[in-house]
Amino acid sequence: MLDFSNGSAFVDEKFVPISEAKISLLDWGFLHSDATYDVAHVRGGKFFRLNDHLDRFFSGMKMLRMSIPYTRKELTAILSDCVSKSGLQEAYVEMITTRGLPEPGSRDPRTCRNRFFAFAIPFVWITTPGKGLELIVSQRQRIPPQSVNPTVKNYHWLDLVMGQFEAYDKGGETVAVVNGKGNIAEGPGFNIFAVKNGILTTPGEGVLEGITRKTAIEIANELGYDVIQGELSPEAARSADELFATSTAGGIMAITKIDCQKVSTGKVGPITLELQDRYWALHNNPHYAYEIHY
Ligand SMILES: Cc1ncc(COP(=O)(O)O)c(C=O)c1O
Structure with missing residues (x-):
């Protein structure tokens, strides 16, 4: 009997336990970060805003000139099966399309057959629920939109990961990298909002248009x-009254310290709390919830 309890994956048209999921060393997804992906989450046995994740995933593939042999309906079934096989009620569900391998001896991306992978693992939180994030603002620039379209979810993460090391070195736990003007862009896996006098501001360009940000x-x-x-x-x-991060990996999460100083009182702010409550309540709204049959 295969054990899917730590998670399950869909590779080469087959479902396998997550520990057995493999990718070819020669796949450009691995060698060149030539891939696009999306992550949806499951809470209480239901996907949240799966349609929005699928829209972003299909649009990213189109922009990268990739395709997969599955319709939206088939993809939904694969993702649901990944979750139901694992039995997870709270899951982090990732779908990935890689460029694949070129024909032997070729470096022509047009010869690659794109490959599709998916997996479901236990829910991943950027921070312990209820605990405020401690953010460091780095001078490191997010890869510019002129180089890589940030609205296509991508694995160009070295700026974010090196920024995260910098944040640890400076006594924080995560990072915000900046755009070409030195203003805040985004963090490793999250968008950022500031609240001042009841008005919210979030970076408008050069960032992934997160589904949690949209929510x-x-x-x-x-x-x-x-x-x-x-x-x-x-x-x-x-100098904001409140700061928060948004991500599928945890929802709406307060940032209570920035550059080792408290944000306002250092407590989770009232608007952040209000948004958090509504955000989790929406998970039961039939308009956004897609039920998995286990
Ligand atoms: C770079 C980046 N920004 C923002 C986000 C947040 O997007 P979402 O709310 O769709 O999870 C992510 C998600 O992984 C991300 O990778």
Whole structure:
């Protein structure tokens, strides 16, 4: 009997336990970060906003001139099966398309057959639930949008990972990297919001348009808060009333320290709490929830 309890994967048209999932060393996804991916989460046995994740995934593949032999419906079934085989009620579900391998002796990407992988593992949190993040603002620049389209979810992560090392060295636990103007861009796996006098600001360009970011903007608007999608300077972030990060890996998470100083009182702010409550409540809204049959 195969043991899927630590997670399951879909590789070469087959479901395997996560520990047995393998990729060819020669796949350009591995050799060149030539891949796109998406991550959706499952809470209480239901996907959240799966349709939005699929839209972003299919649009990313199109922009990278990749394709997979599955329809949206087939892909939904593969992802649901990954979760149901693992039995996980709370899961982190990743889908990946790689460029694949070129024909032997060729370096022509047009000769590659794209490959699709998926996996479901236990839910991953960027921070322990309820604990505020301690953010360091790095001078390191996020890979510019002129080089790699940041709205296509990609594995160009060396700027983010090296930024994270810098954050640890400086006494923080995660990082915000900046855009070409020195203003805040995003962090490793999350978007960033600042709240000042009841107005929210989140970087407008040069970032992944996160599904959690989109959800936070929609909730904030419904609650009557204005949201500016524009430049967010490190100074504005340091003097914000509240700061928070958004990610599929944990939802809406307060940032309670920036550059080793408290954000305002150092407590999770009221608007962040309000948005968090609404965010988790939306997971039961049939419009956003897709139930998995185990
Ligand atoms: C670079 C980057 N920014 C932002 C996000 C947040 O996006 P989402 O809310 O869709 O998880 C992610 C997610 O992994 C990411 O990789």
